[in-house]
Amino acid sequence: xxxxxxxxxxxxxxxxxxxxxxxxxxxxxxxxxxxxxxxxxxxxxxxxxxxxxxxxxxxxxxxxxxxxxxxxxxxxxxxxxxxxxxxxxxxxxxxxxxxxxxxxxxxxxxxxxxxxxxxxxxxxxxxxxxxxxxxxxxxxxxxxxxxxxxxxxxxxxxxxxxxxxxxxxxxxxxxxxxxxxxxxxxxxxxxxxxxxxxxxxxxxxxxxxxxxxxxxxxxxxxxxxxxxxxxxxxxxxxxxxxxxxxxxxxxxxxxxxxxxxxxxxxxxxxxxxxxxxxxxxxxxxxxxxxxxxxxxxxxxxxxxxxxxxxxxxxxxxxxxxxxxxxxxxxxxxxxxxxxxxxxxxxxx
Amino acid sequence: xxxxxxxxxxxxxxxxxxxxxxxxxxxxxxxxxxxxxxxxxxxxxxxxxxxxxxxxxxxxxxxxxxxxxxxxxxxxxxxxxxxxxxxxxxxxxxxxxxxxxxxxxxxxxxxxxxxxxxxxxxxxxxxxxxxxxxxxxxxxxxxxxxxxxxxxxxxxxxxxxxxxxxxxxxxxxxxxxxxxxxxxxxxxxxxxxxxxxxxxxxxxxxxxxxxxxxxxxxxxxxxxxxxxxxxxxxxxxxxxxxxxxxxxxxxxxxxxxxxxxxxxxxxxxxxxxxxxxxxxxxxxxxxxxxxxxxxxxxxxxxxxxxxxxxxxxxxxxxxxxxxxxxxxxxxxxxxxxxxxxxxxxxxx
DNA sequence: TTGTAAGCGTTATCAT
DNA sequence: ATGATAACGCTTACAA
Numbered sequence: 101x102x103x104x105x106x107x108x109x110x111x112x113x114x115x116x117x118x119x120x121x122x123x124x125x126x127x128x129x130x131x132x133x134x135x136x137x138x139x140x141x142x143x144x145x146x147x148x149x150x151x152x153x154x155x156x157x158x159x160x161x162x163x164x165x166x167x168x169x170x171x172x173x174x175x176x177x178x179x180x181x182x183x184x185x186x187x188x189x190x191x192x193x194x195x196x197x198x199x200x201x202x203x204x205x206x207x208x209x210x211x212x213x214x215x216x217x218x219x220x221x222x223x224x225x226x227x228x229x230x231x232x233x234x235x236x237x238x239x240x241x242x243x244x245x246x247x248x249x250x251x252x253x254x255x256x257x258x259x260x261x262x263x264x265x266x267x268x269x270x271x272x273x274x275x276x277x278x279x280x281x282x283x284x285x286x287x288x289x290x291x292x293x294x295x296x297x298x299x300x301x302x303x304x305x306x307x308x309x310x311x312x313x314x315x316x317x318x319x320x321x322x323x324x325x326x327x328x329x330x331x332x333x334x335x336x337x338x339x340x341x342x343x344x345x346x347x348x349x350x351x352x353x354x355x356x357x358x359x360x361x362x363x364x365x366x367x368x369x370x371x372x373x374x375x376x377x378x379x380x381x382x383x384x385x386x387x388x389x390x391x392x393x394x395x396x397x398x399x400x401x402x403x404x405x406x407x408x409x410x411x412x413x414x415x416x417x418x419x420x421x422x423x424x425x426x427x428x429x430x431x432x433x434x435x436x437x438x439x440x441x442x443x444x445x446x447x448x
Numbered sequence: 449x450x451x452x453x454x455x456x457x458x459x460x461x462x463x464x465x466x467x468x469x470x471x472x473x474x475x476x477x478x479x480x481x482x483x484x485x486x487x488x489x490x491x492x493x494x495x496x497x498x499x500x501x502x503x504x505x506x507x508x509x510x511x512x513x514x515x516x517x518x519x520x521x522x523x524x525x526x527x528x529x530x531x532x533x534x535x536x537x538x539x540x541x542x543x544x545x546x547x548x549x550x551x552x553x554x555x556x557x558x559x560x561x562x563x564x565x566x567x568x569x570x571x572x573x574x575x576x577x578x579x580x581x582x583x584x585x586x587x588x589x590x591x592x593x594x595x596x597x598x599x600x601x602x603x604x605x606x607x608x609x610x611x612x613x614x615x616x617x618x619x620x621x622x623x624x625x626x627x628x629x630x631x632x633x634x635x636x637x638x639x640x641x642x643x644x645x646x647x648x649x650x651x652x653x654x655x656x657x658x659x660x661x662x663x664x665x666x667x668x669x670x671x672x673x674x675x676x677x678x679x680x681x682x683x684x685x686x687x688x689x690x691x692x693x694x695x696x697x698x699x700x701x702x703x704x705x706x707x708x709x710x711x712x713x714x715x716x717x718x719x720x721x722x723x724x725x726x727x728x729x730x731x732x733x734x735x736x737x738x739x740x741x742x743x744x745x746x747x748x749x750x751x752x753x754x755x756x757x758x759x760x761x762x763x764x765x766x767x768x769x770x771x772x773x774x775x776x777x778x779x780x781x782x783x784x785x786x787x788x789x790x791x792x793x794x795x796x
Numbered sequence: 797t798t799g800t801a802a803g804c805g806t807t808a809t810c811a812t
Numbered sequence: 813a814t815g816a817t818a819a820c821g822c823t824t825a826c827a828a
Contacts, residue, residue: 147821495805
C-alpha cells in the first residue's frame with residue numbers, strides 16, 4: 101500500500117480510497133490502479149480486519165467430517181452463511197476435547213465472525229470457553245439447561261424411543277442396542293433413551309443385548325460381532341448410521357438375514373442409509389434443519405450481540421425402510437433408493 | 449491489554465510480556481495476571497497476527513466434503529499439519545470456481561499461513577490466483593506442465609487403464625464407462641484414459657457405453673439408468689466410488705446381477721467401496737498419500753518460501769473385490785470387509 | 797478531492 | 813525489569 105501510494109505519487113490515504121472504490125479524481129484513480137497492478141498489490145486481510153473488526157469468515161467445529169451427518173449439517177449451514185456473504189470453514193476435532201478448546205481459543209479470538217460448535221463431549225472448562233467466547237457461538241447438541249449459549253438441539257432419547265416402538269410394534273422382542281461411547285453426550289442420551297423405551301414396553305432389560313463402541317463404521321461392526329458372540333437378538337438399534345452399516349456387515353457375515361432374522365434401525369438418516377442393501381431404516385434427528393437454524397441464530401447474534409441466549413429444538417422422526425420391514429424382502433433389493441425416504445411407509 | 453496494564457499499574461509493554469510469559473518480576477507477574485483475570489482478558493489473535501505475520505492456520509479447499517475421498521485426504525493432511533502445531537480448516541467449494549477464487553483471495557491474503565487446493569476445474573484466471581497467492585499454495589491434482597506451483601498428482605489415465613485391463617483380463621468385452629463432467633480436469637483425464645485403454649486392447653469404441661453425470665451418488669445412478677436403457681454392458685468402470693455405488697443400485701434395480709452379469713469397478717478406493725454389498729473393486733488414486741505429501745510440501749514452503757516449485761506423483765493401484773470377481777459370489781457377501789483391502793486378490 | 801494523523805490490539809526495540 | 817515508542821498494514825475522521 102505504501103509502495104503503491106509512493107509509486108502513484110499520492111498519499112497512502114488516497115491510495116486506500118481508490119482501492120476501496122470510494123472517491124478519488126479520475127486521474128488519481130488511474131495512477132493508483134496502474135501502480136497497484138504494476139507491483140501486484142494484494143490487500144492484507146489481517147490488517148483490514150484489525151480495523152474493521154470483522155473477517156467475513158464463520159467456522160464450524162464438528163467431531164468427524166467422515167460422518168455423513170455432519171456433512172449434511174455443514175451443507176445446510178453453508179447455504180445460510182453464504183447468503184450473508186460470508187464463507188464457511190470447517191474443522192474436524194476428532195473428538196479430542198483439548199483440540200476443540202484450542203480451536204475455540206484460537207478462532208474465536210477474532211479470526212472468525214462467529215462459530216457453530218457441535219461437541220460430543222463437554223466439560224466445564226469447555227463450556228466456559230464457549231460462554232466466554234469473544235465472538236458469537238452457537239452450540240448444536242445437548243447442553244446443560246442453564247448454559248448461556250445459543251443452542252439448537254433434538255430429542256435423541258425420543259428418537260431412540262421411535263425406533264424401539266417401531267420394532268416392538270412389528271413383533272421384535274430381543275432388541276439389541278449398539279451405542280457409541282457413554283462418556284459422550286449423545287451416547288449417554290441414547291443409552292438412557294433405550295433403557296426408558298424398553299421399560300415403557302415392559303420388556304426386561306438384558307445387558308447382554310447392549311454393546312458400546314465408537315461412533316464409526318469399524319467400531320460398529322466390531323461391537324456387533326461381540327454382541328452376536330454372546331447373544332441372539334431379533335433386532336438391533338444402532339446409535340448412528342455408520343454403526344448401523346457396520347452392524348449390517350457383522351450380521352450378514354454371521355449368516356443372519358436382514359430383516360428376516362434381525363431387523364436393523366440406524367440413526368441420523370443420512371444418505372448412507374439409502375445407499376445400503378437392504379436400505380436402512382433410520383431415525384432422523386433433523387441434522388440439516390438443526391444446522392440451518394444454528395446458522396440463522398448465529399447470523400442474528402452477529403448482527404445483534406445483545407440478544408438473550410436462545411434455545412431451539414428439532415423433533416426426531418423415523419424413516420422405515422427395508423432393513424426393518426415386516427414383509428420379507430427379495431434376495432436383492434427391489435428398487436433404487438428414493439430421494440425422499442420418509443415417504444416410504446411400512447407396508448403392513 | 450490497555451485496560452489490563454492500567455489496572456495492574458504497569459506499562460502496556462510489561463503487561464504484554466507477562467501475558468506472553470517472557471520476563472517480569474514476580475510482583476509484576478502477579479498483578480498483571482490478576483488484572484487480566486478480573487477483566488476477562490482474551491488476546492486478539494488478529495492483532496497478534498498483524499505483528500507476527502502468521503496465524504497458525506492452514507486451509508484446505510476441496511469441491512465436496514461429502515465425497516469420502518476428500519475426507520481421507522483431509523485426515524492425512526490434518527495429521528501432518530497438526531504435527532507442526534497448526535490447525536486445519538476445510539472449505540467446500542461446491543465446484544463453483546468463482547467461489548474457489550473468492551476463497552483464495554480472501555484466505556490467502558494472510559488469514560492462513562498456507563493453503564492446499566484441489567480444484568476440479570481450473571481456468572487461467574484461477575491459475576493466476578494460485579500462482580500469485582501471497583501465501584504458499586500447494587495444488588493436489590492435474591495442472592498444466594508449466595504452472596509454477598507446488599503440485600501433487602496421480603495418473604488417473606493409468607488408473608482407468610488398470611480397471612480396463614482387469615476387466616478385459618477377466619473376459620469382459622462390453623465395458624461401459626460412467627464418468628463425471630467432461631469440463632473438469634479429472635473427468636477429461638478419465639475419459640481420455642478410458643478411450644486409450646480400449647484402443648490398447650483393440651476393443652472398438654461404442655459411444656453408447658459411455659455416460660456422463662456429476663461425481664455424485666444420485667448422478668451416478670441416473671447416468672447408469674440412462675446407459676442401461678439403451679445398451680447392455682457386461683462391465684462398468686465408474687469415475688469414482690460415489691458413482692459406482694449409484695451404478696450398483698441402478699444395476700440391481702434393473703435386475704442385473706453383480707458381478708455375474710455386470711462387473712463394477714469404482715475409483716478412489718474409499719471406505720465406501722468396502723461398505724457395499726458386494727464390496728466394490730476400486731482403483732486407488734492414493735488420495736491419503738497425496739494429501740500427506742501435499743501437506744509436507746506446504747510446510748516446507750512455509751518454512752522456506754524461496755524453494756523452487758516442486759511436483760510429485762503418486763501411482764494408482766487396483767483393489768480387486770467381489771464386484772468384479774470372476775468367481776460367482778454367494779447371494780450374500782461371504783465375510784466382513786477387511787481393513788486392508790488391497791490384500792484381497794482375485795481368486796482365479 | 798486530497799493529505800495528515802489517529803487509531804485497530806499486539807509485539808519488539810531500545811533506552812533507562 | 814521496565815516503560816516509551818515504533819512498527820504491523822490498513823481505514824477513516826478531520827482539515828486543508
